[in-house]
Amino acid sequence: SGTGIQELPESVGLLTKLLSLRANEGTRVSAGSIVKLTSLQEMWICPADISQFVKVLGKLRELRVLHTSLFTHGQDERTDRDLLESLQNLHKIHTIDIGGSSRMKSVMWEAGFTSPRRLRHLRLRSLVFYRMPVGINPLLLPNLCYLDLQVQIVKEQDMETLGRLPELRHLKLCSCKTHVVSVEKAAGDGYFRKLRYFSTPCSFLRFDLHGVICSTKTIMPRLESLEFFVRVLFLRDANLLGFDKLLGFGNHGRTSLRRVEATMACSGARVTEVEEAEAALA
Numbered sequence: 001s002g003t004g005i006q007e008l009p010e011s012v013g014l015l016t017k018l019l020s021l022r023a024n025e026g027t028r029v030s031a032g033s034i035v036k037l038t039s040l041q042e043m044w045i046c047p048a049d050i051s052q053f054v055k056v057l058g059k060l061r062e063l064r065v066l067h068t069s070l071f072t073h074g075q076d077e078r079t080d081r082d083l084l085e086s087l088q089n090l091h092k093i094h095t096i097d098i099g100g101s102s103r104m105k106s107v108m109w110e111a112g113f114t115s116p117r118r119l120r121h122l123r124l125r126s127l128v129f130y131r132m133p134v135g136i137n138p139l140l141l142p143n144l145c146y147l148d149l150q151v152q153i154v155k156e157q158d159m160e161t162l163g164r165l166p167e168l169r170h171l172k173l174c175s176c177k178t179h180v181v182s183v184e185k186a187a188g189d190g191y192f193r194k195l196r197y198f199s200t201p202c203s204f205l206r207f208d209l210h211g212v213i214c215s216t217k218t219i220m221p222r223l224e225s226l227e228f229f230v231r232v233l234f235l236r237d238a239n240l241l242g243f244d245k246l247l248g249f250g251n252h253g254r255t256s257l258r259r260v261e262a263t264m265a266c267s268g269a270r271v272t273e274v275e276e277a278e279a280a281l282a
Contacts, residue, residue, distance in 0.1 A: 005027050006027065006028065007027065007028045007029070007030070007048060008027060008029050008030075009033075010033055012029070012033045013032065013034075013036035016037065016038065017039050018039060019039060019042065020041065020042040020043075021040060021042070021043050021045060022042075022045075023044065023045045026046075027045075028046050028047065028048035029046070029047060030047075030049065031047065031048070031049055031052035031056045032052075034053065034056055035056040037060065038059065038062065040060050040062060041064045041065065042063075042064060043063060043065065043066055043068070044065075045067075045068055047068065047070070050071070051079050051082070053068075054070075054079055054082040054083040054086055055082050056086075057083070057086035057087070057090075058085060058086030058087070058088070061090065061092070062092060063090050063093050064092055064093055064094055065093070065094070066090070066095065066096050066097065067095075067097045068098055068099070068100075069098070069100040070098055070099075070126040071100045071101050071126070080127055083126070083127070087115075088114055088116070090116055091117075092118060093116050093118065093119065094116075094118045094120045094121065094143075095119075095120060095121040096119065096121065096122050096123065096124070097121060097123045098124050098126050098127075099123070099125050099126070100125055100126040101125070114134075114135040115136065115141055117140060118143065119141055119143065120146065121144075121146040122144065122147050122148070123146065124148070124149055124150070125148070125150065127150065128151075128152060130151075130153060131152070131153050131158075132149075132154060132155070136161070137161050137165075138161070138164045138165050138166060142166060142167070143167055144165050144168060145167045145168055145170065146168075146169065147162070147165075147168060147170065147171050147172070148171075148172040149172075149174070150173075150175070151173060152175060152176055152177065153177070154173060154175050163190075163191030163219070164191065166193070166194070167194060168192065168195055169197065170196065170197045171195060171198050171199070172198075172200075173200050174200070174201060174202045175202060176202060190218040190219055190221070191218070192220045192223070194222060195223055196222055196223065197223075197224065197225045198220065198223060198225070199226075199227035200227070200228045200229065202229055203229055204229060204230040204231070221255075221256065222256050223256055224256055224258045224259065225258065225260075225261075226257065226259070226261070227260075227261040227263075228262055228263070229263045229264075230263070230277075231264075232265065232268075232273050232274055233269050233273075236273050260281070264277060264278070264281075
């Protein structure tokens with residue numbers, strides 16, 4: 001880091017036996033160089049040309065770790081499609097961490113996206129999925145422990161599926177809408193058994209167990225950090241002005257919870273309603 005090099009030379013592509021490539025955020029790497037590095041197992045880079053990079057990425061079949069940032073403003077849908085197709089070809093990869101920003105248009109073809117089975121860490125900030133990709137499930141991703149996605153619509157079945165990921169410890173879901181998530185049946189061994197961190201920074205996701213009896217060990221028994229966004233009017237209309245009711249299960253993580261960060265939107269609510277919500281979260 002701190003080299004002042006703006007772009008690596010094309011001759012980097014001659015290092016065909018290179019196993020690890022790390023370039024700081026200010027140093028760009030051309031797709032023409034990357035495509036020749038077929039032995040790479042670890043790559044931390046900022047691509048010079050995003051549209052070309054996402055096309056050649058899938059040719060790095062030995063890649064295990066990918067850290068990059070993609071700012072897709074001004075890119076078309078084809079760029080998103082090429083990225084997902086390339087990621088599906090990386091069968092040995094276990095860490096995908098893609099920062100940046102998205103086109104703000106949702107990806108509509110999640111059914112065709114299957115995550116590599118060895119995946120343990122998945123962070124995709126450059127994409128907005130319309131629905132949860134079907135490839136995010138415990139059968140295909142038994143080792144997934146870190147998940148950070150942007151999904152517009154989160155359904156009941158999606159949360160039940162995520163709750164069954166056996167190794168999941170970190171979950172961050174960004175959704176542009178408020179959702180009431182209903183869980184109508186309890187899993188035999190509970191949900192989110194190993195989850196430590198749960199964040200929904202732009203939305204409010206709630207479990208409604210419909211009278212299902214659950215113990216303190218059923219849902220998120222090891223939760224340590226909780227972050228969420230909620231509108232006071234939603235709490236009022238749903239008659240949920242009480243912390244025990246916020247997520248629909250009063251005992252989740254009660255013995256392990258160390259930190260709660262709640263962002264409240266007070267627009268349209270009366271002062272007394274805001275005060276009641278604040279008191280409930282105190």
